[in-house]
Structures are given as C-alpha cells and as structure tokens.
Amino acid sequence: MPGWWSGGSGSGQRWRGSGPRVLWARLQRVGETTTRTERRTKPDVKIAISCHPTYGGSGAVATELGLELAERGHEIHFISYAQPFRLDRFRERVYFHEVEMDQYPLFEHPHYALALAVTLHEVASHYDLDLIHAHYAIPHATSAWLASQMRNGQAGPRIITTLHGTDITLTGQHPSFHTITRFSIQHSHGLTAVSRFLREETERSFGIEEGRIQVIPNFIDTERYRRDREPCHRATLAPDGQKIIMHISNFRPVKRVEDVVRVFARIQEEMPARLIFVGDGPDRPRAQQRAEELGVEEDVVFLGKHSSVEELLACSDLFLLTSESESFGLAALEAMACGSPVVATRVGGIPEVVVDGETGILADLGDTDGMGEAALSILGDDGRWEEMSRAGRAVAVERFSADGVVPVYERFYRDVLEARPRVEARVDPGDSHPVTSPEGP
Numbered sequence: 009m010p011g012w013w014s015g016g017s018g019s020g021q022r023w024r025g026s027g028p029r030v031l032w033a034r035l036q037r038v039g040e041t042t043t044r045t046e047r048r049t050k051p052d053v054k055i056a057i058s059c060h061p062t063y064g065g066s067g068a069v070a071t072e073l074g075l076e077l078a079e080r081g082h083e084i085h086f087i088s089y090a091q092p093f094r095l096d097r098f099r100e101r102v103y104f105h106e107v108e109m110d111q112y113p114l115f116e117h118p119h120y121a122l123a124l125a126v127t128l129h130e131v132a133s134h135y136d137l138d139l140i141h142a143h144y145a146i147p148h149a150t151s152a153w154l155a156s157q158m159r160n161g162q163a164g165p166r167i168i169t170t171l172h173g174t175d176i177t178l179t180g181q182h183p184s185f186h187t188i189t190r191f192s193i194q195h196s197h198g199l200t201a202v203s204r205f206l207r208e209e210t211e212r213s214f215g216i217e218e219g220r221i222q223v224i225p226n227f228i229d230t231e232r233y234r235r236d237r238e239p240c241h242r243a244t245l246a247p248d249g250q251k252i253i254m255h256i257s258n259f260r261p262v263k264r265v266e267d268v269v270r271v272f273a274r275i276q277e278e279m280p281a282r283l284i285f286v287g288d289g290p291d292r293p294r295a296q297q298r299a300e301e302l303g304v305e306e307d308v309v310f311l312g313k314h315s316s317v318e319e320l321l322a323c324s325d326l327f328l329l330t331s332e333s334e335s336f337g338l339a340a341l342e343a344m345a346c347g348s349p350v351v352a353t354r355v356g357g358i359p360e361v362v363v364d365g366e367t368g369i370l371a372d373l374g375d376t377d378g379m380g381e382a383a384l385s386i387l388g389d390d391g392r393w394e395e396m397s398r399a400g401r402a403v404a405v406e407r408f409s410a411d412g413v414v415p416v417y418e419r420f421y422r423d424v425l426e427a428r429p430r431v432e433a434r435v436d437p438g439d440s441h442p443v444t445s446p447e448g449p
C-alpha cells in the first residue's frame with residue numbers, strides 16, 4: 009500500500025526495486041565496524057536536517073551532527089532560513105537549502121513554518137530523502153509533518169525529532185504552542201532527547217508514553233575542543249596574568265547572566281580575574297549594568313558572538329553557567345573538553361554533564377555566594393584545579409565524543425527505518441489515494 013510510511017514504494021529512483029530492507033542493511037554496515045575510508049565508499053542515507061541556524065546549542069549540535077554524518081558517507085541537506093553558523097565551508101555530500109519567504113504587507117508575521125514545510129516537501133521529493141531530522145520541536149517537527157501530508161499518500165521520508173530544551177520547558181509549554189508541540193511530537197516516527205531530564209520532562213508535560221523517547225546526549229569533536237590548541241588568546245584576554253573566567257550563551261533570561269557577574273564579583277574580591285562574556289542577546293545590557301553597579305566593569309569583557317569558541321575556551325580557567333533551566337548545557341561540555349572546570353547551577357540536565365565535585369561544582373539556583381566560594385576553592389588550589397581539568401577532559405572524551413555518539417544516531421536511524429509502522433489506512437475525502445496516519449513507531 010502506498011503511503012508516507014511505505015518507504016520501498018516511493019517514486020524516487022534510488023528506492024525503486026531496493027526497498028527499506030536494503031537501506032537498513034546499508035545503515036547497519038555504515039554504523040558498525042567500518043573504517044573512515046570504507047565509510048566514504050558505502051552508499052548513503054539521505055537526510056534533511058532542519059534547525060535554528062543562529063547561535064545556540066541546538067543549531068550547533070544539528071550542524072555538527074550533519075557534518076559528522078556526511079563524513080561517514082551520508083548525504084545531508086540542511087534546511088533553514090539562514091546558513092547554520094557552523095556550516096562555514098564546502099564539505100562533500102553537504103547541501104544547504106535556504107527557505108525563501110516573500111514579504112507581503114498583509115502578512116504582519118512571516119509564515120516561516122509554512123515556507124519550511126514547502127521547502128522540506130520539495131527537497132524530500134527532489135532528492136528522494138529517507139529521513140527528515142527536526143532539531144527543536146517547533147516549528148521544525150510541525151513543518152516536517154505538514155510536508156509529509158503534502159505528499160498525498162505517496163511514500164516519503166520518516167520524521168525524527170530531537171528535543172533540545174526550551175521547546176519542551178518553555179516555548180512548548182505556552183498555551184499557544186502546547187497542543188501543536190504535543191501533536192508534532194506524537195506524529196514523529198522517532199524521538200530523541202538530549203538528556204534524561206528532558207526525556208522525563210517531555211513525558212510528564214506532554215503525556216508522551218514511556219519508551220518512545222531515546223536519550224542521545226549532545227557531543228563534541230574532542231580534537232577541536234582541547235586545551236593545547238593554538239592560538240590561545242590568554243595574553244590578550246588577561247594581559248596581567250589574571251584568572252580567566254568565561255561564560256558563553258545567548259544572554260536570554262533563562263541564563264541569568266547577572267548571576268554570572270555576581271559570582272565574578274565574589275571571585276574578584278579574593279584574586280585578580282577577568283570575566284569574558286562570549287555571545288549576545290537580550291540580557292547583555294543588564295549584565296553590563298550589574299558589572300557597573302558592582303564596580304567590576306573594567307574587568308568584564310563582552311566579546312560578542314564568535315563561531316570558533318574553542319579558541320577562547322582553550323584558555324578558560326573556570327566556566328560559569330548560572331542558568332535557571334538547562335536541558336544539557338553544551339557550553340559546559342565544550343569547556344570541560346578544553347580542560348576548564350565548571351561551576352554551575354544544579355538544574356535540569358546539567359548534573360548529567362558536569363560531575364559534581366569531579367569536573368566542577370554545582371550549587372543551588374541563585375546561590376551566587378555559594379558559586380563564588382566554589383569557584384575560589386578551585387581557582388585557589390592548583391592541585392584541585394589540575395584534577396578537575398583532567399577529569400573534565402576525560403568525561404568529555406569518554407562519554408560525549410562525536411565518535412561515540414554519532415554511531416548511536418546512526419543506529420537510531422536504522423531502528424526508525426526498520427520499525428514496522430502502525431499504519432491506519434484511511435481515505436482522504438476528496439482524494440482517492442489511501443492516506444496513512446503515522447502515530448509513531
């Protein structure tokens with residue numbers, strides 16, 4: 009029966025006569041014991057990745073995942089309104105499709121979700137995609153579902169949604185988005201969350217049945233994020249040999265950047281230090297104002313947005329993350345990989361990344377005195393700093409390296425493509441094609 013689920017009967021050439029079983033076998037080979045050279049010669053899986061392209065963890069992870077998958081032989085189509093910020097140069101098997109939107113005065117608000125659905129539909133048909141991987145539920149998972157409906161019962165790619173954070177804990181909770189977020193999650197064929205915390209939160213807030221969401225943690229290229237890389241800008245950032253305290257974020261209220269300044273002011277009472285802010289966002293002026301009020305503004309540097317934060321993290325002595333909620337805390341992981349101990353709040357998925365007492369210290373939300381003391385206890389003791397620095401690097405390499413995590417995504421893709429779909433045939437009024445209703449694997 010033709011349908012959204014029935015991958016083997018699609019109209020694209022590569023699918024004709026092959027069927028999903030051949031594809032699973034290919035994925036199995038690609039995901040298992042192949043070497044890099046072997047991988048390059050293997051047939052690929054064609055995947056669209058839609059993500060928020062601007063500075064932020066979900067876009068960074070989506071882009072790195074796409075690039076790693078392309079390295080492993082898959083064909084990757086990034087689809088977004090702008091080029092993802094880490095997609096900075098030509099790579100084999102990587103395409104970028106910009107979502108075009110017409111500005112028409114009647115449309116006071118741009119209809120991005122619709123335009124994205126159209127682009128997904130076009131790219132899926134043209135390139136005969138196997139999968140759409142939506143990063144961040146709204147609007148990506150919603151647009152992917154819309155694109156699937158536009159095929160009118162013809163076979164098409166399966167949808168995988170990776171939940172990242174505020175799509176579940178903040179924006180998805182808002183009454184104007186809750187129902188559509190739940191719907192889009194329910195109608196994805198595969199679901200992943202970046203931490204156990206986020207999986208549980210999704211199950212609880214959206215009534216998603218246990219067992220549907222697989223936790224696949226974020227990952228990093230541990231060769232790129234390392235302490236011994238050059239150039240390290242220590243002499244520029246801290247010309248008088250001060251300790252370098254770093255924070256990287258998009259400066260939204262959830263990050264509580266004023267708390268970062270408060271913790272820094274406590275550190276500065278005891279030792280010469282400089283606070284390096286990387287990134288930008290709505291709360292930057294508040295951070296600046298707080299620095300002036302606390303009299304530390306001369307040692308607070310706002311570098312703005314940077315696409316190669318690894319160069320900066322390589323000379324961080326301590327990374328601060330004071331968030332109110334954080335599903336994972338990618339920046340903390342990047343810091344750990346660069347051998348920087350982390351002082352952070354004990355919220356959300358942070359304890360799954362920062363090992364309290366080993367790779368950093370966790371404190372209660374808003375306890376800036378406690379975080380200040382914690383920071384001083386690390387910075388004031390070279391032996392302890394060394395130990396935490398080494399432990400952070402080891403945890404990053406052992407648990408969160410691209411080489412360990414990307415194959416988990418490949419296996420997940422295989423499982424989703426392999427799953428026998430629960431197909432409920434129905435006849436769409438006004439259309440004689442049978443249409444299937446994906447309700448998840």
Ligand code: GMT
Nearest residue numbers: 064065066172173174334335336337338
């Ligand atoms: O959910 C967000 O705030 C946006 C997102 C982003 O694009 O930066 O951040 C989330 O996803 C990251 C990547 O998975 C996680 O590392 C962040 O912890 C998470 N942010 C929050 O939960 C606040």
